[in-house]
Amino acid sequence: MEELIKELKANIIEVLNLEDMAPEDIENDAPLFGEGLGLDSIDALELIVMMEKEYGIKLKNPAEGKEIFKSINVMAQYVSEHRTK
């Protein structure tokens, strides 16, 4: 799980162009949206693309993202349970 968390952080920084952030700047249980990293609705859609591209997880409804992208911990849990690649 530790490895996956590290990888997720690196992927998020890359796909969302968070150029001035390092993986250790993202806390495992802090909210990704709203306060946290200040991500917006396009970022959420970009994360949906990342889930499919990197882990083979297809989210049909963008609203599902709301629960899954709550924090890095929640995301890692979901990915480890649902990944197909």
Added chain:
Amino acid sequence: MHFVADNIISPLGNTTELNFKAVEAGRSALQHFAEDSVSTEPYVAAKFTEEQRQSLEIAELTRFEALAALSAKEAIGKAGIDVSAPNVVFILSTTKANIENLHSGDEPAEAFIPSVAAQHIANYLGVTTKPLVVCNACISGVAAIITAKRLVDGGRFDYAIVCGADVLSRFTVSGFQSLKALSADECRPFDIERNGLNLGEAAATIVFSSSTGEFSIEAGTIRNDAFHISSPSKNGEGAFLALKALDAEPYLEDIAFINAHGTATLFNDQMEAVAIERAGLTDIPVNGLKGYFGHTMGAAGILETIISKEALRHGLVLATRGFEETGTSAEINLSAVNRPVVKDRIIKMISGFGGGNAAILIRKESENALQSNGAEFFDSCLTTVHHVAIDSQSASLDGQHIVCQSCGRQMLVELYKRFIADYPKYYKMDPLCRLGLVASGLLLKEKDVEPQAIILFNHSSSSVADRRYWATVSAPDNSFPSPAHFVYTLPNIVTGEIAMRYGIHGETAFFILPDRDERFISDIVNSIFKDEGLNSAIVGWIDYSDDELYTADLLLLSKT
């Protein structure tokens, strides 16, 4: 400015009359399609059939250019004007022009730039003045009509041919899919069950004149949400401000209906309903036409203006196809059936990516009141408050050279860190927006004058972002269209980013020209400044061809 003649070419027919009759009878161009060359999943759209496509070909033009040219040609023929005269301007409204040519990979780099397409169309029509492209995302069509009004009422031209068009391609369809904006069924504007839009292809043209006519454009306004580059403002701020600025209060009793944008996405329709309510227009009937034509992008504002004008002529509020039960928090006056009305004005409103919102007031002249505006064109007295010039090698503010350690793309990062620094969203932007943000940051450094509007011009459109997005779509066996990259393929997003950063709610406009024609640019800027409420604006040229070739030459202008 008055209507002289018009045309619509859509899957429902090749003239205004055929299209209006189809809509009046409740016929829709929307159809279900299986996966094909434009979509990897089933979809609903308004598309030309193979037979229609063949009838819309012109040997020396691309599919997009031919569609626009044929629409313009029919309208010009009906108007009976000599388009080669120097008093005629051709204005093209489009979001992505020839972008489908990017698919083949063997087209010259310039081929998909909108101003190149506009020049091809102008040449075909025999127009000799320089063509102007209005590229303001979904509001382009109405923005183009407003631009024409200013240039014609101001006396710069006597005739304006305003033509809007877009075609469906993998580029556009994949982008809207990546934004999860498309409905798998026929769209349902303002309905409680609405779940997204359908795209459509069409061209529409209006020939306008300074002399008399049965219908005229009485007022036109553009305002920005300054909220988000792809989501509409929650309180409909930009649309509300645009409606208010129409100054339609004295005519409320005379307004037959409001033709809304009504894309049938959850957020757009909710936003429009809120804006209409805030503007005090709740009692006026509202309708939306996307259920007949889909969202025809660059054509939408012009096509829907023509159909609405015809409805006014026929004394009808057309039904909103797909609507059954109100699904917005604000109550608005919609109907699923045609309703009779005898009044003499209508409002067309529209909203789009980049936070832009536009509205126009259209009037049917009473028979004994036909008269021309005949206003004189004069240059407003404008002062340059600040001037920023940036290219890939150097930067200056008010003529003072800014010493940089780096050049090219890196130089913009350096300038961002030195002069802005507290706006990490910078890193998410495409290069054109980065350039615009840095240049406007320098321009507004002194905080002495607050700009109310942003008016930008270029040649290369959003070509860097176009290629970058297309790379995410076209990778063999690895196609994952990026929604963020797609949004930046609209060049006017740079105006939206600047508006958001500095809280500018006034007009935002993006124009594309064949070259940097200072005289034409100054005519357009002057015509915008004739708006009495406008006292200051960020104005200038901003072009990003690649990391080693870019220019921003921006002025902060103020009325004296």
